Amino acid sequence: MQRGSFQWMKSINKSIVLNKIRTEGSISRAQIAKETQLTPPTVGSIVKELLAQGLIKESQLGASQGGRKPTMLVLNTKGFYIIGIDVGPAAVRFIISDLSGSIVDEMEQAITHSIQKNSFLSMLTNGVEQLMQRHKSLQFIGIGVAMHGVVDAETGMSIFAPNLNLRNLPIKEYLENAFHLEVKVENDAKLLALGEAWFNNQMTNKSMIAVNVGRGIGAGIVINGQLYSGEHGIAGEIGHMMIDLHGEKCTCGNNGCLQTIASGPAIAERMVELLEEGNPSSLASYQEPVTAEMIHKEATKGDRLAKEVLNETGTYLGIALTNLIHVFNPSAIIIGGGVAKAEAFILQPIKETIRSKAISEQAKNTPVLLASLGEYGSSLGAVALILSDIFEPVV
Amino acid sequence: MQRGSFQWMKSINKSIVLNKIRTEGSISRAQIAKETQLTPPTVGSIVKELLAQGLIKESQLGASQGGRKPTMLVLNTKGFYIIGIDVGPAAVRFIISDLSGSIVDEMEQAITHSIQKNSFLSMLTNGVEQLMQRHKSLQFIGIGVAMHGVVDAETGMSIFAPNLNLRNLPIKEYLENAFHLEVKVENDAKLLALGEAWFNNQMTNKSMIAVNVGRGIGAGIVINGQLYSGEHGIAGEIGHMMIDLHGEKCTCGNNGCLQTIASGPAIAERMVELLEEGNPSSLASYQEPVTAEMIHKEATKGDRLAKEVLNETGTYLGIALTNLIHVFNPSAIIIGGGVAKAEAFILQPIKETIRSKAISEQAKNTPVLLASLGEYGSSLGAVALILSDIFEPVV
DNA sequence: TATACTTTATTAAGTATATTAAGAAAGTTG
DNA sequence: CAACTTTCTTAATATACTTAATAAAGTATA
Numbered sequence: 001m002q003r004g005s006f007q008w009m010k011s012i013n014k015s016i017v018l019n020k021i022r023t024e025g026s027i028s029r030a031q032i033a034k035e036t037q038l039t040p041p042t043v044g045s046i047v048k049e050l051l052a053q054g055l056i057k058e059s060q061l062g063a064s065q066g067g068r069k070p071t072m073l074v075l076n077t078k079g080f081y082i083i084g085i086d087v088g089p090a091a092v093r094f095i096i097s098d099l100s101g102s103i104v105d106e107m108e109q110a111i112t113h114s115i116q117k118n119s120f121l122s123m124l125t126n127g128v129e130q131l132m133q134r135h136k137s138l139q140f141i142g143i144g145v146a147m148h149g150v151v152d153a154e155t156g157m158s159i160f161a162p163n164l165n166l167r168n169l170p171i172k173e174y175l176e177n178a179f180h181l182e183v184k185v186e187n188d189a190k191l192l193a194l195g196e197a198w199f200n201n202q203m204t205n206k207s208m209i210a211v212n213v214g215r216g217i218g219a220g221i222v223i224n225g226q227l228y229s230g231e232h233g234i235a236g237e238i239g240h241m242m243i244d245l246h247g248e249k250c251t252c253g254n255n256g257c258l259q260t261i262a263s264g265p266a267i268a269e270r271m272v273e274l275l276e277e278g279n280p281s282s283l284a285s286y287q288e289p290v291t292a293e294m295i296h297k298e299a300t301k302g303d304r305l306a307k308e309v310l311n312e313t314g315t316y317l318g319i320a321l322t323n324l325i326h327v328f329n330p331s332a333i334i335i336g337g338g339v340a341k342a343e344a345f346i347l348q349p350i351k352e353t354i355r356s357k358a359i360s361e362q363a364k365n366t367p368v369l370l371a372s373l374g375e376y377g378s379s380l381g382a383v384a385l386i387l388s389d390i391f392e393p394v395v
Numbered sequence: 396m397q398r399g400s401f402q403w404m405k406s407i408n409k410s411i412v413l414n415k416i417r418t419e420g421s422i423s424r425a426q427i428a429k430e431t432q433l434t435p436p437t438v439g440s441i442v443k444e445l446l447a448q449g450l451i452k453e454s455q456l457g458a459s460q461g462g463r464k465p466t467m468l469v470l471n472t473k474g475f476y477i478i479g480i481d482v483g484p485a486a487v488r489f490i491i492s493d494l495s496g497s498i499v500d501e502m503e504q505a506i507t508h509s510i511q512k513n514s515f516l517s518m519l520t521n522g523v524e525q526l527m528q529r530h531k532s533l534q535f536i537g538i539g540v541a542m543h544g545v546v547d548a549e550t551g552m553s554i555f556a557p558n559l560n561l562r563n564l565p566i567k568e569y570l571e572n573a574f575h576l577e578v579k580v581e582n583d584a585k586l587l588a589l590g591e592a593w594f595n596n597q598m599t600n601k602s603m604i605a606v607n608v609g610r611g612i613g614a615g616i617v618i619n620g621q622l623y624s625g626e627h628g629i630a631g632e633i634g635h636m637m638i639d640l641h642g643e644k645c646t647c648g649n650n651g652c653l654q655t656i657a658s659g660p661a662i663a664e665r666m667v668e669l670l671e672e673g674n675p676s677s678l679a680s681y682q683e684p685v686t687a688e689m690i691h692k693e694a695t696k697g698d699r700l701a702k703e704v705l706n707e708t709g710t711y712l713g714i715a716l717t718n719l720i721h722v723f724n725p726s727a728i729i730i731g732g733g734v735a736k737a738e739a740f741i742l743q744p745i746k747e748t749i750r751s752k753a754i755s756e757q758a759k760n761t762p763v764l765l766a767s768l769g770e771y772g773s774s775l776g777a778v779a780l781i782l783s784d785i786f787e788p789v790v
Numbered sequence: 791t792a793t794a795c796t797t798t799a800t801t802a803a804g805t806a807t808a809t810t811a812a813g814a815a816a817g818t819t820g
Numbered sequence: 821c822a823a824c825t826t827t828c829t830t831a832a833t834a835t836a837c838t839t840a841a842t843a844a845a846g847t848a849t850a
Binding site: 002005006009028029040041045064065067068069070071 | 824825826827828829830836837838
Binding site: 004008009012013036037038039206207219231232233234236237238243244245246247253256323324327329330331362363366 | 398399408411431623629630632636651717722726
């Protein structure tokens with residue numbers, strides 16, 4: 001579309017109205033006009049079109065404000081559907097979501113360890129195909145893909161997927177050719193952030209950081225409701241934030257990276273260290289190698305050492321997050337990934353650390369929230385990636 | 396202006412054209428049309444208006460591309476003028492700048508130590524008044540104010556100015572009433588960043604971070620050419636980035652803040668420490684208390700210990716900047732403030748540290764540049780704050 | 791040099807879409 | 821039930837874009 005034309009302006013106005021309805025949940029034409037600074041007739045004609053397209057619908061009448069009752073408008077969440085794909089380390093998750101982020105159906109497929117380029121790509125198309133076959137009557141409008149590793153969002157290519165050990169996968173091209181739908185691909189940690197920002201109405205158009213602590217530590221950054229990627233798309237690499245110059249050596253060669261202290265493997269390592277020092281713990285009797293999951297399990301059972309290790313992890317995370325808060329001053333920090341499961345032991349020290357170490361009252365009060373989408377974070381983020389194209393003013 | 400109206404669209408298109416001319420320096424109507432995706436008649440009519448307003452002018456004819464020679468358009472840099480004010484710790488700098496950032500005239504006034512609210516405010520108006528009197532024929536379009544400390548940009552108030560020990564100064568209100576011009580107020584460190592981004596054409600619409608190392612350490616963040624402030628306007632507080640958990644105690648109570656290692660006072664302190672340990676240096680014979688400036692001076696003369704201290708400072712800064720690069724992935728990092736003067740000894744170690752500690756090739760290659768505006772950084776940033784209102788599409 | 795072709799810029803006519811103004815529809819209030 | 825509100829639509833008008841045509845000023849070539 002020609003920029004700066006009437007159609008362009010209209011599409012923006014349309015997005016504004018549509019997004020208003022989405023974020024408000026239920027709103028009248030008159031109210032939209034007031035809040036968006038568009039005139040009533042403009043809103044009226046746009047609403048008429050949106051109704052015709054099936055993107056919104058009229059619900060019941062609202063309460064009178066001293067005159068005619070307003071007809072409330074709501075999103076027609078069941079009008080269109082999006083497919084979200086989350087390519088994890090060991091499995092691919094496919095979901096069908098409606099416009100509100102409700103998951104209609106899902107499917108998971110394990111990835112064989114030494115999968116080849118073509119079989120991976122056809123695995124994706126087969127998965128989508130299967131899901132679509134189960135719901136032939138639904139109208140799909142796009143496919144979003146959350147991919148671990150390095151992704152080129154512009155071309156929709158996976159540049160490097162370490163867990164699959166594959167390079168240069170033309171995911172977008174492949175899926176577009178197969179289904180003739182809009183396809184978008186992004187990094188999974190970033191999409192986790194977008195998903196939380198998008199489907200948490202209080203976060204709409206805010207700036208926030210979603211931290212994903214698992215085997216590594218990554219952050220997705222959302223600024224004014226939009227994904228921030230940086231110059232080369234590699235923003236948010238907080239795993240290698242150096243916070244302890246005289247700390248342990250990291251795989252990257254530097255000392256005291258956050259990852260050496262607070263990642264899943266680092267937690268396990270720390271525990272082994274403490275056990276070897278002879279500290280008492282129910283984990284001492286285990287034969288298998290210690291994992292973060294085991295530590296969490298034992299902590300739940302009450303093991304003091306396990307609790308201590310998790311507490312320590314929270315403290316270090318809190319320090320890194322305080323640094324992030326001082327730099328970004330986000331409206332909220334979201335904690336996701338494997339570690340989020342251990343929230344009972346980790347969230348508290350994170351919050352306490354931020355409160356004690358942040359230098360201003362506003363920074364101290366930065367809300368630290370648990371990811372609300374759980375294991376669906378990235379796949380719903382992929383859905384949000386498609387939705388943002390429809391709902392957000394392009395400009 | 397009503398959003399989503401014809402006038403709104405036109406003002407955006409106008410800004411687009413104007414900004415294109417500014418960033419390109421010299422460009423024809425046809426070229427603008429091609430690059431902005433506006434049609435030739437649209438560009439033509441907008442250009443006509445801009446000419447009438449005196450914002451641009453026609454220069455000579457360009458080279459033929461096989462047909463009629465294009466009339467080149469350039470900014471009419473001498474058409475309008477902006478007043479920039481930089482309130483520093485000990486003095487206020489007033490400048491008059493044209494549209495290109497060329498300084499036409501300037502003036503400095505010392506601040507008496509225990510200045511009162513009202514006398515400070517009238518000092519500002521008097522300064523502006525004086526400068527304007529010297530250039531009665533010029534047409535002024537706005538006043539930008541760079542203020543140290545905590546600023547509320549929306550209301551144009553200085554919430555707290557530590558060096559003046561004043562609170563809640565209604566700068567915007569005061570100046571607007573006095574001169575009836577557009578007035579904007581922002582934090583000086585942020586404006587340093589905006590100034591560099593705005594008057595360095597290669598930085599236009601890029602994301603960059605300008606680090607200001609002086610008594611404290613602050614950073615201004617520019618994302619897509621616009622100042623990023625965060626939720627409460629306090630983004631960029633990197634002075635208290637904790638990078639050495641077992642490091643020295645900072646005034647904020649935490650350990651190993653960047654400021655404890657790399658700020659002006661920290662450099663001096665470190666030097667004193669080394670001298671007390673008995674390390675040989677030409678500074679050992681000095682009677683007065685050691686300052687960062689003195690260290691720089693002696694380093695220039697060849698003092699080994701002074702050089703070493705500065706080198707160390709650069710290394711630590713490099714570590715903090717590497718953290719920033721990983722988080723933000725900016726297109727460039729700008730170094731400004733007092734430390735920038737010691738570039739000969741500090742820039743190299745910064746670059747080397749980033750190169751050796753960054754984890755990706757793209758991060759390693761992040762350009763680290765010296766602030767190009769010198770002591771006028773903040774005042775020109777204040778000018779840019781006004782200019783951005785005219786040149787940038789508002790949307 | 792004349793002719794044809796390019797590129798640049800403007801003019802003229804047409805069109806999309808917003809605005810204002812007026813009114814219809816559906817309430818509430820006294 | 822009359823008078824007033826609020827909500828929404830219709831009709832007329834205005835704005836600023838688009839396309840199409842043309843003018844202006846150059847280059848290339850017979």
